[in-house]
Amino acid sequence: MPARGGRWAGFWEQRARQLQRQVQAKEERIVELETENAILHLKLAEYQEMTGKSSHAATRFCLLCDEQEGLQRGTRSSLAQLCRVIQKVKQDRKELRSSSLDLLRDCQGQQQDCGSEIVTAVQGAQRHHEAVLAWQSKAGCLEQSLRETTERYQLEKQKRKQLHNRLVETVLVRWDRPGHPWINKTYNFERVYGPAESQRVVFEEVCPLLTSLLDGYNVCIMAYGQTGSGKSYTMMGPHSRKEPVLPVESQGDLGIIPRAAEELFRLISENPSRSPKVAVSVVEVYNNDIFDLLAKDSCAVTSGVKREVLTTKAGKKEIPSLTYESVHSTEEFLTLVDGRLRLRAKHATLVHADSSRSHLIITVTLTTAPSWDSPANRQSDVSVLKEPDCPSPRQPATGRRHSAAHRTSSWSPGAAPEGPTGHMEQVHAKLQLVDLAGSECAGVSGVTGAALRETSFINRSLAALADVLGALSERRGHVPYRNSKLTHLLQDVLGGDAKLLVILCVSPCRKHAAETLQSLGFGTRARQVQRGPARAGRVAPRTPR
Numbered sequence: 023m024p025a026r027g028g029r030w031a032g033f034w035e036q037r038a039r040q041l042q043r044q045v046q047a048k049e050e051r052i053v054e055l056e057t058e059n060a061i062l063h064l065k066l067a068e069y070q071e072m073t074g075k076s077s078h079a080a081t082r083f084c085l086l087c088d089e090q091e092g093l094q095r096g097t098r099s100s101l102a103q104l105c106r107v108i109q110k111v112k113q114d115r116k117e118l119r120s121s122s123l124d125l126l127r128d129c130q131g132q133q134q135d136c137g138s139e140i141v142t143a144v145q146g147a148q149r150h151h152e153a154v155l156a157w158q159s160k161a162g163c164l165e166q167s168l169r170e171t172t173e174r175y176q177l178e179k180q181k182r183k184q185l186h187n188r189l190v191e192t193v194l195v196r197w198d199r200p201g202h203p204w205i206n207k208t209y210n211f212e213r214v215y216g217p218a219e220s221q222r223v224v225f226e227e228v229c230p231l232l233t234s235l236l237d238g239y240n241v242c243i244m245a246y247g248q249t250g251s252g253k254s255y256t257m258m259g260p261h262s263r264k265e266p267v268l269p270v271e272s273q274g275d276l277g278i279i280p281r282a283a284e285e286l287f288r289l290i291s292e293n294p295s296r297s298p299k300v301a302v303s304v305v306e307v308y309n310n311d312i313f314d315l316l317a318k319d320s321c322a323v324t325s326g327v328k329r330e331v332l333t334t335k336a337g338k339k340e341i342p343s344l345t346y347e348s349v350h351s352t353e354e355f356l357t358l359v360d361g362r363l364r365l366r367a368k369h370a371t372l373v374h375a376d377s378s379r380s381h382l383i384i385t386v387t388l389t390t391a392p393s394w395d396s397p398a399n400r401q402s403d404v405s406v407l408k409e410p411d412c413p414s415p416r417q418p419a420t421g422r423r424h425s426a427a428h429r430t431s432s433w434s435p436g437a438a439p440e441g442p443t444g445h446m447e448q449v450h451a452k453l454q455l456v457d458l459a460g461s462e463c464a465g466v467s468g469v470t471g472a473a474l475r476e477t478s479f480i481n482r483s484l485a486a487l488a489d490v491l492g493a494l495s496e497r498r499g500h501v502p503y504r505n506s507k508l509t510h511l512l513q514d515v516l517g518g519d520a521k522l523l524v525i526l527c528v529s530p531c532r533k534h535a536a537e538t539l540q541s542l543g544f545g546t547r548a549r550q551v552q553r554g555p556a557r558a559g560r561v562a563p564r565t566p567r
């Protein structure tokens with residue numbers, strides 16, 4: 023038994039050790055497993071954490087996926103829209119292309135048309151250019167020749183002026199009267215017209231004066247001579263003619279007055295920018311009284327109304343209330359003057375069946391637009407411009423009608439008419455056309471009674487005119503202007519700055535030699551009158567046919 027018990031004990035011991043070893047191994051294994059478990063727990067925790075993270079990431083991913091899906095949907099719809107737009111654009115582009123092609127074709131067509139037009143235009147322009155060049159060269163030649171002609175003209179003008187001043191024409195009078203000393207006398211004048219010379223030739227002498235008139239000079243053209251010597255013929259034309267027919271040249275016998283009117287309006291029309299207004303007054307000096315032949319009575323009938331000459335503050339001679347009428351053409355002028363000439367005093371004498379018994383003075387006043395600076399606007403130099411209280415009509419000598427005065431549109435030429443603004447218009451220049459009554463010897467003309475009285479007044483006024491010219495030519499201190507109404511009225515012309523042309527009408531007949539000598543003497547006096555710079559007296563004798 024102890025041996026067997028010992029063996030069992032050893033066995034059990036061994037067995038216990040074995041089991042112990044096994045338990046130990048198991049415990050170690052458990053520790054190991056626990057360690058592993060812990061590790062695994064750790065890993066699990068780690069994985070859990072990772073899983074958490076992953077699920078968070080997955081959630082975010084899902085969200086992103088959703089978002090992306092949404093975006094994709096949006097993109098798809100946008101894409102679809104875009105596709106539609108692209109389709110539309112493609113369609114539009116197609117249409118645009120086709121319309122562009124059409125347009126291009128049109129443009130090409132138009133371009134071709136334009137091109138051909140441009141070519142035509144360029145060719146035309148070239149032709150024009152060539153024409154312009156040709157005209158320019160022609161104009162250059164013309165300018166050059168105009169310059170040369172102007173220079174030549176100026177030279178000729180100067181020469182002509184010098185010659186004109188030096189050369190005069192001469193009238194030689196030889197008169198052998200039984201019982202009287204032999205007369206052999208020469209008279210020098212600017213120009214002498216023979217019986218055959220036409221009215222046109224006489225007017226050529228007058229014509230330049232009208233240019234002077236428009237340049238602002240006062241001009242006076244006066245016909246002087248014995249009765250029947252051709253004064254009225256020279257100034258107006260023949261008595262027997264009907265109303266003048268225009269143009270004046272078509273009636274060759276018309277005198278200075280119609281020709282001057284025509285030339286005046288022609289010159290005015292040549293320069294419309296300065297276009298002065300033209301007004302006319304018609305006055306006669308009859309039996310040493312002044313009559314306004316344009317004045318009308320209360321029934322608007324024209325009659326001669328007596329007027330007086332006044333001296334203005336500036337020393338000018340004016341006829342207050344003198345009637346002026348505006349005229350705008352030669353026709354108006356001639357109609358007016360012709361009508362008034364019928365009122366002129368006439369009387370048959372032995373020398374002349376239609377003798378004028380008065381001095382006729384037609385005044386043409388040119389006025390320009392009102393100017394603030396004009397002397398007329400600064401001060402009127404007319405003292406009194408009132409109508410006489412009781413105008414006295416002329417004593418009738420020809421059975422003509424006379425009645426009380428009635429003023430129409432009238433003004434004094436010195437004061438000038440008022441313009442539309444109420445300002446005085448400025449007198450530019452005055453043209454006086456004077457047809458004097460003829461000097462006559464009562465014995466020769468055979469007049470008596472009222473006609474003799476007229477003759478006496480005519481001769482006295484002509485003598486007064488000759489006295490004035492004598493005083494002026496001798497430069498006497500006193501010039502007797504007031505000795506007659508005629509000289510008083512013409513004072514500004516005779517002693518002033520007007521260009522004066524005296525036409526002497528003289529008869530070549532022996533029986534009128536005394537009167538002819540007297541007229542030539544008058545002309546010589548007139549030539550000797552030297553006044554201001556405007557003019558020297560020019561005298562041109564004329565003999566009737």
Ligand SMILES: Nc1ncnc2c1ncn2[C@@H]1O[C@H](COP(=O)(O)OP(=O)(O)OP(=O)(O)O)[C@@H](O)[C@H]1O
Pocket residue numbers: 217247248249250251252253254255256259260261374376377378379458459460461527565566567
């Ligand atoms: N150069 C001329 N050519 C043709 N006829 C003329 C010429 N000169 C004058 N006569 C004529 O002589 C006549 C007298 O002329 P006009 O009436 O002109 O004279 P006057 O000098 O005016 O006379 P008065 O002073 O008496 O009025 C008229 O019939 C006129 O036609």
